Amino acid sequence: MASLNALIAVCLAYVFLLFCVAFLAERAGMKGQMGWLLRSPLVYTLSLSIYCTGWTFYGAVGYAARSGLEYVTIYLGPSLVIVGWWWVLRRLVRIGRSHKVTSIADLISSRYGKSNALAIVVTIMAVIGVTPYIALQLQSVTSSLAIFAAADDGTFSQSTDASAAGFWIAVGLALFTVLFGTRNLNVNERHHGVVIAVAVEAVVKLIALMAVGAFVVWGIAGGVSDTLERIDASALGTWQIDGSRWAGLTFLSAAAFLCLPRMFQVMVVENDDERHLQIASWAFPLYLMLMSLFVVPIAVIGLDLLPAGSNPDFFVLSLPLSQGREGLATLSFLGGFSSATSMVIVATLALSTMVSNHVVMPIFLYLRQGGATQSGDVRNVVLLSRRLSILGIIGLGYVYYQASGGSSALAAIGLISFAGVAQFLPAMLGGIFWRGATRVGALVGLGVGFSLWVFTMLLPSFGPGVVLSVDTFQNGFLGIGWLRPQALFGIPGIDPTVHAVFWSLLLNAASFACVSLVTFPHPLERLQGAQFVNVFQHSAQTRGWQVSVAESEDLMIMTQRILGAREAQLLFQREATMQGRRGYLPEPTPDFLQRLERELAGSVGAATAHAMIGQIVGGTSVSVQDLLAVADESAQMLEYSSQLEAKSRELSQTAAQLRQANDKLTRLSHQKDAFLSQISHELRTPMTSIRAFSEIMRDTEGLEDREKAKYANIIHVEAIRLTRLLDDLLDLSVLENGQVTLNVQSGELSDLLDRAVATAQASESREIEVQREALRENVQLHTDLDRLGQVFINLITNAQKYCRAEKPVLRIEVSQLGKAVAVDFIDNGFGVPHASRDVMFEKFSRVGAEDGKGAGLGLAICREIMTRLGGDVTYLDGTGGTGFRVLLPQSQALAAQ
Amino acid sequence: MGKHVLLVEDELNIIEAIRFLLSREGWEVDTHSNGTDAAQVIRERKPDLVVLDVMLPGKSGFDILEELRSHEQTADLPVLMLTARGQSRDREMAEKAGVSRFMTKPFSNTEVLTAVRDLLYVHGQRT
Structure with missing residues (x-):
């Protein structure tokens, strides 16, 4: 019991140490100190070791004890990946840095047009895939505690104390992650404290495992040669390599190394410098290699x-304990503890x-409706949501651990988890290497791969009859023969793990590729695709040309099209002379x-010129900056052309106005004619008579x-007619030109009418009876x-002349x-024909033309006069005869009261 | 043959003057004052010569002339046209319509008489 308590004390001290290290690193990082350490390739490499979790620390020995050297595959895959860093990792890191990627979900969603749907799918898949793994770490720690306790005095009850320990460990881990993972919101999501802590733990677990290994080899077996003999003697010495399993597991671990969220975190997100990859490689x-060096000896000696x-998964712990080496065992425990905690911390982060x-956050912002721009405390909301997510994920891991009861072998859970996250591989690699990959393709691929993984790996892992019925295992899902979870498409006999990995990833990749080929990417997707695939061209600083395949002739043809043949030839010739070439x-x-x-830019704009030369030279694809610049120029051109349009609209308006003016002038000219x-x-008409008769008389x-x-x-009569005509014309001309001066007087309407009637009757021979109402004529006038x-006389005379009634009455x-x-003048004649009413007030329009005496100016003069006087004269409809109305405005007509 | 002239004119005084002039020359002077039915009246009365005013009530002298020329009976009829508008365009229109002689008002009496004689002579030569 004392030993267990001591262990817990050591544990707490160790945790306290980690807190301190993380805290100091975090502070140093904030102050910009200790950059040599925080940003050293060594720390980066050590932080990569979170790949080696509790599973590796404890489980590798168990794996070796069960399956021989096969555990090596788990190390082989990542080694291959990091040795070949130039092809994949370098690209991932560059993309991650230049696009400020925060997670693998972010990477995939960002590549496929910043699709949040894709991000959610990846996130959910990652949580489902990784939660068992977190549970696995909890399990490894509690189990190791249990083993310690069992060795101590057996009071550690598996059911109660283990779950309590698991709970407190989960709480501690959550606390650490919350403290150091969400201290601040960093644009590039780097966590120096966490990384340093992880690096320290990496050292601890390496030392612990090496110490146990050294103890086993030299302390128990008695030297290297003895150990090798023992290995030869054991069952492990006669291991056989199952080719497909090796290949499958190597591939799987390589894929997981790239796709595991925690690996992505330390490898890409926390990366400070691309060159670290070189050293890490x-x-x-x-x-x-060091981590795996003593796995087989420990396994063999443990079995011996x-x-x-005894559970071979914990040989690392139980071997020192069995030899009474509690100190070593404690160290070993700390190693396992380190492996488990660092994994949980980073994975949770x-x-x-x-x-x-x-x-x-999307849900929060959606509920807020206002968007992030409206409030300043979104930062806090983000931090809170991070913290809650951490608690949620660790809680989920704990629940899974409680539910699964720690039954499965560690390695099995690890592989299931690996295969789950490996489903990201096609979408991720396709996204960074293949521009044709589309969002829909990625979604379908992920969906297919993940469903197959669930069906062939996750659900069967609970054992026949738990989630999937025994019947499903034997006869297929819903009795369909080719839907057996461990023998898809009716092909049995493959190792279940290889089977699941093979089918899920094959169909995942195939559906991803096929759907990508038949679907069409959005513009944003295409833009992002180009940026991701060509990340090295785009993030390069210089925009110089690599002249590998440039064709001078093509350039010449293009230049001719833009500058004109002469200009282009001159330019090229000058260049050729400068280079000392003929032609x-x-x-x-x-x-x-x-x-x-530059020359072309003067004509077509810089971006277009760059893009055009780029097309011919082929040294670079069009970069996003190029595209944006082209868009800018296009926008300018659009604006320019819209200005032109406005101008041409103005012009056509002006033209229309000119046309109208011209029409008016033409009309006026016709009128003048x-x-x-x-x-x-x-x-001429009166003059004709005058001349003819004077010649006759002569x-x-x-x-x-x-x-x-x-x-x-x-x-005589014709001469008078001529005179009157000239008078009228002059009168009209004066009135029309507005030169008339009004002689304003006051007088009675009745008096005016009296005089007008008298004058008219005196000048015109034809008789007409005039009817008047004296009472109503009692109106005081104030006008010319x-x-x-003159107007009254004209109207009365017209009635006298043109009224064709037998007994004319006005x-x-x-x-x-x-x-x-x-004042209405209404006779009992026949009225004016409808067609003539429009024109009767125009000059020279004669209505009663039979007479032929009038020049047709009278009414025109009347109208001009009334206009000058501010009144009007109109034809009066519906009078039964011919009627005219003279309208006098109030200002000139005052009823005499 | 009798010398029968039809004067189509709406100014009473001008009718009076031309009637005086031509009757003294031995013409039988017939008059008509309306443009509307002038062509029909001309065909009915079958004059040897027509003196035609341009500005007539109802129908212009040009229209009447065209109608005369398009009709077989009056296609060759000598027509002396008188106009008070006196613009060159009127002369062109008259000539296009097939006028025999065109004069502007005010005219000299001798000119009218000469024109009438000429027209009759030329017409006589042709027929």
Whole structure:
């Protein structure tokens, strides 16, 4: 009991040490101190060792005890990956750094057009795949405690104390992760404290395992040669290599090394410098080799010394204990503890980042509706959601541990977990190497692979009859023969693990590729795809040209198209001369290409020029910056063309206005022609009579006096007509030009009408009866009475001339229309034909044309006068005869009261 | 043959003057004052010569002339056209319509008489 308590005390002290180390590192990192250590390749390499978890620490020996050297495959895969860092890891790290990737879910979602759906799927899959692994670590720690206790005095009860220990360990781990994993929100998600702690633990577990190994080899077996003899003698010496299992497991561990969220975290997210990979490429395999060096000796000696039935998974612990070496056992325990805790911490950190970034925060922001921009405390919300995610994930691991009861062998759980996360491999590698990969393809591939993994690996792992019925194992899912979980498509006889890995990854990759081929990526997806696949071209600083396949002739043709043949030839010739070459095709040196690009840029814009030369030279694909610059130029061009459009709209508006003006001028010109023509006619007609009769009187001899008198009278009448016409024309001209000065007087409407009727009757021979209502005419006027009288006379005369009634009657009616006064002149004639009403007020329009005496100016003059007086004269419909209305505005007509 | 002239004119005083002039020359002067039915009246009365005003109530002299020319009976009829508008375009229109002689008002009496004589002579030569 004392020993167990001491162990717990040591444990606590160790944890306290870790806290201190992490705290100091974190502070140093914040102050920018100790950069040599925090950012050293050694720490990076050591942090990679979280690959070696409790499973590796304890389980590798168990694995070796059960399956011989096969455990090596678990180390072989990662070694291959890191030795071949140039191809995959370097690319991943570069992408991770240049795109500020925070997790593997972020990487995949970001590659496929920042699809959150994909991120959620990956996150959920990662949680499902990794939770058993976390449970595994809890189990390894509690089991190792149990073994200690059993060796001590057996009071450690497996059922109660173990679960209590598991609980407290989970709480401790959660506390550590929360403290150092979510201290601050870093843009690049680096956690110096955690990384340093992990590095320290890596050293501890290496030393612990080496110490146990050394003790076993030299302390128990008595030297290397003795140990080798024992190994030869044991069953492990006669191991056989199952080719497919080796290949499968190596591949699986390599895939897991790349895809495990915690590995991605330390390898990509926490990476400070790409060059660390170079050192890690030999240092990490070395570390793995040291870790695996004593696995077989420990397994063999353990099998030899310990009683049959002891769990080989804990030989590392039970061997020193059985030899009474409690100190060594404690160290060994600390090694296992380190392995387990570092794994849990980093895995939880990685998972919580994913869960928080891709599940919790989107939901939170969606519920908030306002978006992150609206409040300043989103930072705290993110931290809180991280912390809750950490608690949730560790809690989940604990629940799984409690539920599974720690029954399965450690290695089996590890492999299941590996195979689960390995499903990310096609989408990830396809995403960084193949531009054709699409979001839908990735989703389908992940879905297919993951379902197969669940069906062929996860569910069967609980054993026949637990989740999947025995019947399903034997006859297939729903009785379909080719859906047997361990013999898909009716192909039995494959090792279950290899079977599951093979089918799930094969179908995953196949469906990913096929769906990618038939679906079409979004623009954003394509842009991201190009950036990911061509990450090295894009993140390079210089934009120089690599002239490997540049074709001078092609460049010439293109340049001719842009600059014109002459210009292009001159340019090329000049370059060729400068290079000392004859002819006009210069060597496409980088210098020349850059000059050419500048020349072209002057015509088509820099980005387009770069892109065009890039297409011909082929040295680089078009970068995102290029595309953005092209977009900018296009936007400018668009703006320019919209300006042009506006200009041309203005122009066409101006043209329309000009056309209207022109139409108006043409119309006016026609009117002028018609007017002149009319004037000519009106003047020439009376002159014709005058001339003809004067010539008759002059040339004809023997005219009678009666005839002479008659002809002289005609001449007289026509001369008067001519005079009147000229008077009217002048009058109209004056009125139209607005030159008339109004002689405003006051007077009675009745007086004005009296005078007008008298004048009209005196000048016109034809009689007309005039009917008036004297009472209503009692209106005081204040206007140019002479002009108004002229209008009245004209209207009365018209009635006299044109009223064709047998007994002509003219009614003059005065009425009040609102504030205006209307004077109506209505005769009992036949009215004016409808067609003539529009034009009757125009000059030279004669309605009653039979007479032929009038020039057709009277009404035009009336209208002009009334306009000048601020009133109006209109034709009056529906009077039964011909009616005109003269309208006087109020200001000029005051009822005399 | 009798010399029968139809004067299509709406100004009473001008009718009076031309009637005086031509009747003294021995013409039988017939008059009509409306444009609308002028062509029909001309065909009915079958004059040897038509003196035609341009500005007539109802129908212009140009239209009447075209109608005359398109009709077989009056296609060759000598037509003296008188107009008070006196613009060169009117002369062109008249010539296009097939006028025999075109004069602007005010005219000199002798000119009218000469024109009438000429027209009759030329017509006589042709037929």
